[in-house]
Amino acid sequence: MAVAGAQPRAPWASKAEESRGRLFPEPDAGSRSAFRRDADRIIHSSAFRRLAYKTQVFSYHEGDHFRTRLTHTLEVVQVARSIARALGLDEDLAEALALAHDLGHPPFAHAGERVLDACMAAYGGFDHNAQSLRVVTRLENRYPDFDGLNLSWETLEGIVKHNGPLTGPLPHAIEVHAERQDLWLWSWPGAEAQVAAIADDIAYDVHDLDDGLRAGLFDIEEFASLPLVGDIIADIRARWPEIDRSRFIHEIGRRVITALIEDVVAETSRRAALTQPTSAEAVRHSGAALVGLSPRLVAAERAIKAFLFPRMYRHPRVMAEMNAAGEVVRDLFHRYMDDTGALPPEWRASVAGRTEGARARRIADFIAGQTDRYALAEHRRLLGSAPVPRADAPVRQGSA
Known part of the structure; x- marks a missing residue:
């Protein structure tokens, strides 16, 4: 199924x-739509720039060929825009949501988040998705009339609910914001937010296979039997028996992304034909996700995740580095809590006179905004070391 070219606007876009x-009401931006303006504001934010030095899986010092949180985000944007274009949705809104989805990630990927959540357990916990909302509504200080980026309701709704309705206890940042603005936490998000969420899964499944191969954590033969991926590998070998390894890896990733995008477009179109949503509001009230993969490729995508979990995310080399990186986050949190004088002057002033819980939240804000290299430098400055181990064997990077 071809997905190239813009489609007529879907009635449920x-x-x-x-x-x-x-x-905070603002005048129109002339030639830019509200959603284009949101995407532009996110691109120009400080939090977005810092993603360049935040870990995806491998820390920045491992090599220049591996994804960072920024390059992952850009890949999510590409997938999201492709799906949105094929379905006749608003590409600018899909882009804005893809750009914003990881703004709240602390340094050192999910290891940093787990440790920061544990440190904040007595103060409401820490959740990177909720922190993304906090970044765009409170922490970015660029405008004279308000804190945050003052994004559109639809963009904020999509940031908060891109994984579906929020029906349980709310993360701290979302609970606080809900007192100021009703984002319909009980409903499904609009279709563009659903597109951004599935684009995230597609992008990281494929690029983690790519990064794991280039890092030498596993080889092609180890996942050649996976559904979807195995058929693609067999076809590449049949067409180019002498293909070099780097091109082989790239061709696998390119084809898997294409297959998943095409399947999302076909399956979502099928669901829309059955349910006939007539507006974005109808999507929110549908009671189920509109955007998704077919059952066959849901199984294939889960198989990729199941393969990656033990061989990459729990690989001894990755775990050793992430455990050490988690210690950096833990040490910094406790040092700042015990001695607010260790904070930079502007942050020191922001915690003065606050309750313990409010002080902890501001310290979590400070740590979550740090890049990997800044956190390591802070650890070295305050504690005299930065315990991030290197691999025992050289990293195999392949061609760019």
Whole structure:
């Protein structure tokens, strides 16, 4: 199934001209739609720039060929825009949501998040998705009239609910924001947010296979029997029996992404034909996800995740580095809590006179905004070391 070229706007697409607006009203931006303006604001934010030196799986010092949180985000944007274009959705909103989805990640990937959540257990916990909302509504200080980026209601809704309705206890940042603005936490998000969420899964499944291969954590033969991937590998070998390893890896990733995107477009179109949503509001009230993979490729995508979990995310080399990196986050949190004088002057002033819980939240904000290299430098400055181990064997990087 071809997905190239813009489609007529779907009746269930979000419409910038019908946006519920911003928390702080602003005049229109002329030639830019509300959602294009949101995407532009995110791109120009400090939090977005810092993603360049935040870990995806491998720390920045492992090599220049591996994904960072920034390059992962850009790949998510590409997948999200491709799906949105094929379905006739608002590409700018899909892009804005893809750009924002990881803004709240602390340094050192999920290891940093787990440790920071444990440190904040007595103060409401820490959740990177909720922190993304906090970044764009409170922590970015660029405008004279308000804190945050003052994004559209639809963009904030998508950031909060890109994984579906929030029906249980709310993360701290979302609970606090819900007192100021109703983001319909009980409903499904708009279709563009659902697209951004599935684009995230597609991008990291494929690029983690790529990074794991180039790092030498596993080889092609080890996942040649996986559904979807195995058929692609067999076809590449049949067409180019002498293909070099680097091109082989790239061709696998390219084809897997294409297959998953095409399947999302076909399956979502099938669901829309059955349910006939007539508006973005109908998508929110549908009671189930509209955007998704077919059952066959749901199984294939789960098989990729099941393969990667023990061989990459729990690989001894990756675990050793992430455990050490987690110690960096833990040490910094406790040092800042015990001695606020260790904070930079502007952050020191922001915690003065606050309760213990409020002080802890501001310290979590500070740590979550740090890049890997800044956290390591802080650990070295305050504690005299930065315990991030290197691999025992050289990293196999392949060609760019």
